Amino acid sequence: MKIAIIGAGDVGRALGTNWAKAGHEIRYGTRTQEASDEMTPREAADWGAVVVLALPWAAAKDVSADLGTLAGKPVIDCMNPIARGPDGMGLALGHTSSGAEQVQAWLPEAHVIKTLNQVGAEVMADTSGFALRPLQLMAGNDDGAKSVIAGLLDDLGFEPLDAGDLVKARLLEPFALVWINQALMRGKGRNWAFGAMPRAGQ
Numbered sequence: 001m002k003i004a005i006i007g008a009g010d011v012g013r014a015l016g017t018n019w020a021k022a023g024h025e026i027r028y029g030t031r032t033q034e035a036s037d038e039m040t041p042r043e044a045a046d047w048g049a050v051v052v053l054a055l056p057w058a059a060a061k062d063v064s065a066d067l068g069t070l071a072g073k074p075v076i077d078c079m080n081p082i083a084r085g086p087d088g089m090g091l092a093l094g095h096t097s098s099g100a101e102q103v104q105a106w107l108p109e110a111h112v113i114k115t116l117n118q119v120g121a122e123v124m125a126d127t128s129g130f131a132l133r134p135l136q137l138m139a140g141n142d143d144g145a146k147s148v149i150a151g152l153l154d155d156l157g158f159e160p161l162d163a164g165d166l167v168k169a170r171l172l173e174p175f176a177l178v179w180i181n182q183a184l185m186r187g188k189g190r191n192w193a194f195g196a197m198p199r200a201g202q
């Protein structure tokens with residue numbers, strides 16, 4: 001599948017490398033187009049059958065405005081709308097909206113799916129070595145797009161789990177902060193992931 005990743009930073013490169021190993025074709029949308037697999041964000045968005053937004057939250061609105069309509073395309077939003085306030089790291093919005101719902105409002109004809117925000121880039125690059133397949137929840141409004149993205153999560157080595165419609169991104173974004181808090185503030189480090197453990201025989 002042709003996957004366009006907008007933003008070639010830690011997450012963009014981790015996902016692209018892992019998907020390429022699974023046989024997918026990857027192009028990055030970047031500001032500078034320094035490598036042969038890089039295009040402008042608009043060119044990459046036109047090229048991809050699936051588009052991944054892997055940008056800092058602060059850049060997301062302006063970059064999204066230049067991507068075209070992305071009509072009918074599955075668009076993965078892996079961004080966490082993180083802001084630093086007087087109490088430390090938190091979310092810039094939540095409870096009554098989410099970053100993913102903002103992205104959907106900027107790209108109303110796209111099928112936005114919130115996922116790949118709940119674990120660090122190291123695990124996105126390599127999901128091997130865990131007792132269970134690392135869990136990756138996803139939220140979105142279009143069942144067909146979610147089915148495509150579930151397949152791509154599976155190709156990365158994740159266990160996909162449908163959280164429901166895009167409003168459920170309000171659950172997935174603070175959930176990411178649980179991982180971030182443990183990884184960065186509580187000393188657990190970055191090589192762990194959430195897993196869904198079925199009871200024996202269920």
Ligand SMILES: NC(=O)c1ccc[n+]([C@@H]2O[C@H](COP(=O)([O-])OP(=O)(O)OC[C@H]3O[C@@H](n4cnc5c(N)ncnc54)[C@H](OP(=O)(O)O)[C@@H]3O)[C@@H](O)[C@H]2O)c1
Pocket residue numbers: 006007008009010011012029030031032041054055056057059063078079080081082116117118119120121122
């Ligand atoms: N890092 C993680 O473990 C992790 C895990 C889950 C979710 N996330 C989320 O994933 C997103 C990306 O995180 P990251 O760690 O990959 O960040 P990062 O390493 O800083 O990469 C961000 C990328 O976005 C690009 N970018 C910024 N502004 C741009 C613009 N106007 N046009 C095109 N590209 C632009 C940057 O390009 P330049 O080099 O040109 O600046 C950079 O390559 C964030 O929203 C973060 O919350 C991160």
